[in-house]
Amino acid sequence: MSVGTSTDITTPAASNRTRAGLTLAVILTAQLMLVLDSTIINVALPVIHQQFGFSAAGLSWVLNAYTLAFGGLLLLGGRLGDVLGYRRTFLLGLAVFVLSSALGGAAQDSAWLIAARATQGIGAALAAPAALSLITRSNPEGTARNRALGLFAAVSSGGASIGLIVGGLLTTSVSWRWSLYINVPIGIAAIILGRRLLPETDRRHEPFDFGGALAAVVGMTSLVAGFVWIPEYGWSTRTIAAIGLGVVAMAAFVIIERRMAHPLFALRLLRSPGRVGALLTFMLVVGGQMGGFFFLVQYLQSAHGYDAFTSGLAFLPLSLGIFVMSRIVPRLIGRFHPLRVALVGLALLLAAHIWLSQVTASDSFLAGVFWPMLFLGIGAAMVFLPMNIRILAGVRPQDAGAASGMLQTAQQAGGAALGLAVLVAASGIGSGSVASVGALMTGMHHAFHTSTIFIGVAVLVTVVTLVGERIAAVRSVRAAELIAAQHSGEVLEEA
Structure with a gap:
């Protein structure tokens, strides 16, 4: 009888763990697909x-x-998740992403391809914030959330x-078109499983901030x-106008958000x-990382003659560094202050970035690329x-x-868009142009x-934050001790 009772109790728990694992797998698969693109x-x-x-x-x-x-629509996507519900927004975003991936794979001219890529971005902007919100809503702060966030990161x-x-x-092996077509079966599977597994979240009847979305x-x-055009056109009228419009629009965005009841x-x-x-550090690190993806691909193909597959495979040390450390970092955070780990x-x-700034065309893959890539992967996972x-x-x-x-x-x-634009501008190489090996x-x-x-500033920001929190903690302890001492003195006087 006791055995039967034990089985009755543990089976639902095991079933819940399995369902939670499958739910997380669906979210992570969808997020991987969005980032891959x-x-x-x-x-x-x-x-x-x-x-x-x-x-x-x-x-x-x-x-x-x-x-x-x-990137431009992520804030709107996050807000839509708050109002419409994260499950609904996640599935809607995936549907848009899958459809536009199919259209992009079938593109017949440049305008068609660019329009499909932009529509993919719209779908990703709806799905990605909802995916992260589903994780945080499903896991309270602590070990479980840290583990899930570790996998998400x-x-x-x-x-x-x-x-x-x-x-x-x-x-x-096949065609560049399959770089987009591959999203279709994966996305459809994620939608079907998501409809069955993802928890429903409440809708809130609040207005949308379309003005803020447009300004952003x-x-x-x-x-x-503007930054992308600097290498192509220099500080021309179009470049200055674009950057000026961007600054004015972002200023308007801040003003709009301060006045909105539901910003x-x-x-x-x-x-x-x-x-x-943390936001500033995150942005600086991502911006620096994008330089590695953009320039190292060109370096491997131009200086070393790698084909598309081999140059992609060369990034395996970075991927391995990230995924191995992602299993270790949550334990490190459990023992040490997160900022110390970072x-x-x-x-x-x-x-790694200093190393890559010195690499030459004659360096071997092992000497010039392997080790800094491994450092990039391990470092990114720890940050x-x-x-x-x-x-x-x-x-x-x-x-x-x-x-x-x-x-x-x-x-x-x-990070990814603006950071890469700044690095391309700093390089003096037109984005997408064919440059000589020397250039x-x-x-x-x-x-x-x-x-x-970028990374140096991120280090400075993190050190200042850590020191500031340490000082605040010491002051808090001293204030508590002073209050306790005063209270103790008052008790003695009354006695």
Whole structure:
């Protein structure tokens, strides 16, 4: 009888664990697919360039159309999740992403492909914040959430390098079109399983901040476009106008958000210095990482003669570093302060970027690329999870979507799009242009010197945040001791 009772009790628990595991697997698979598409087509750009006759500047928009739509609409996507429900928004975003992937794979000209890539970005902007919100809503702060966020951070940071590997394999063995078609069966499976497994969340009847969304999209798009155009057109009228419009639009965005009862961007979330520091560090690190993806692919193909698949496979050390450390970092955070773990990771990233800024065309893969790539993977894993935890800590349930959108905006728009645009501008190489090996090496060195500055600033921000929190903690203890001493004195007087 006791055995039967035990079985009756443990079977539902085991079933719940299985369901929770499958739910997390669906979310992570979808997130991996969304992140993959920021780089999966990188190694196919030379083939696409020849097939559709893109201009040097136009080719860059095959990447930027996706990144800009993704990053520019993340805040709106996060807010829609808060209002419409995370499950519903997640599935809607996946449906848009799958349909646009199929259309992109079937593209017959450059305008068609760029439009499909932008629509992919819209779908990703709806699905990604909802995916992260579903994780945080399903796991209270603590060990379980840290473990889930560790896997999410590993997928988000490692997905870009995996995209290069998968894209290279598909481009070499089948066609570049399968870099987009592959999303269709995976996305459909995620939608079907998601409808069965994902928990339903409440809808809230609140107005949408479309004015703020428009200002954010115009601002981010204009800023990135301006920086992308610097290598092509210099400080021309169009470049200055784009950057100026971006600054004005972002200023208008802040004003709109301060006046809205239900803003797109919850400015109150920035009242925490720790969260602001984590967002800034996160953005700087992602921006630096994107330089590695963009320039190292060109370096491997131009200086070493790698084909699409081999150059993608060369990023395997980075992917392995991320995924191995993603299993270890949650335990490290359990023993040490998250910022201390992040500082070790930042030190590795700094070493990797300095190393890459010195690489030459004659260096072997092992000497010039393997070790810095491994450091990039390990360092990123040690930075991303602590920053994810700090950005999402203490967020009220009704702000989960807004916080998720804010985090991923920092990653996609601030880091991936704007950061890459700054590095391309610093390199002096037109995005998507074909440069000589000598010009490429010079530009790559300039870019990695700039990304080294990014990481150096991130180190400084993290150290200042850690010291500030330590001082605040000491003051808090002293204040408590003083209050206790005063209370003790009052008790003695009364006695």
